[in-house]
Amino acid sequence: MSLAAPIVIRPARLGDALAIAALHHVAVHKLAAPFYPREVLEHWSPPVTLTGAERRYRETQEDGGLTLLAEHDGGLAGFGVVIPEAGEIAACYVAPELSRRGIGRTLLGAMEATVSAHGVHEINVRASLNSKSFYSAFGYHVSGRGEYRFEDGTVMVVAFMRKDNSPIV
Numbered sequence: 001m002s003l004a005a006p007i008v009i010r011p012a013r014l015g016d017a018l019a020i021a022a023l024h025h026v027a028v029h030k031l032a033a034p035f036y037p038r039e040v041l042e043h044w045s046p047p048v049t050l051t052g053a054e055r056r057y058r059e060t061q062e063d064g065g066l067t068l069l070a071e072h073d074g075g076l077a078g079f080g081v082v083i084p085e086a087g088e089i090a091a092c093y094v095a096p097e098l099s100r101r102g103i104g105r106t107l108l109g110a111m112e113a114t115v116s117a118h119g120v121h122e123i124n125v126r127a128s129l130n131s132k133s134f135y136s137a138f139g140y141h142v143s144g145r146g147e148y149r150f151e152d153g154t155v156m157v158v159a160f161m162r163k164d165n166s167p168i169v
């Protein structure tokens with residue numbers, strides 16, 4: 001189903017941190033729930049606090065991450081994090097009630113354009129199992145199976161995915 005209002009992409013600010021964290025939480029616990037045990041979901045996205053949200057936002061920036069927001073009808077509809085110099089898509093999350101309307105596609109396109117603008121043409125993503133079909137739809141191929149280990153040893157299985165984003169000459 002398409003959206004009535006346009007999707008607007010803009011860079012995030014610190015003041016968006018809480019809304020980003022809240023969207024992350026609901027997207028993980030609704031959209032990824034069929035793919036992971038509850039303990040993994042709880043580590044991946046613990047309960048949201050303002051302090052935690054702002055800390056995470058600052059850490060993302062310190063790691064070279066650019067956070068892009070997708071807004072629809074004046075509200076936050078999704079966000080993505082890209083590390084352009086590393087050619088890495090570090091996050092792409094969409095509000096569950098707006099999924100399958102092209103918001104992820106728009107965010108991913110904006111992140112890929114940012115990577116290309118930095119002269120980097122290979123893009124990598126550590127994809128959650130629930131998002132593999134999404135990345136596959138845009139030309140990403142699985143290059144390996146990975147494991148993310150949380151501090152207490154809980155393991156989250158992910159797929160390493162890669163795309164050659166070289167310009168067509």
Ligand SMILES: CC(C)(COP(=O)(O)OP(=O)(O)OC[C@H]1O[C@@H](n2cnc3c(N)ncnc32)[C@H](O)[C@@H]1OP(=O)(O)O)[C@@H](O)C(=O)NCCC(=O)NCCS
Pocket residue numbers: 027028031032090091092093094095098099100101102103104105106125126127128130131133134135137
């Ligand atoms: C993955 C995610 C970002 C996709 O966002 P979205 O806005 O629903 O995606 P789009 O509507 O742009 O989908 C574009 C295409 O991707 C594919 N796709 C997206 N979600 C899919 C799914 N669950 N199953 C199969 N294909 C899917 C389809 O080809 C789709 O096109 P179609 O709807 O015309 O068939 C969203 O489901 C999400 O936030 N998931 C939870 C968070 C997460 O795990 N993020 C990835 C972290 S690496």
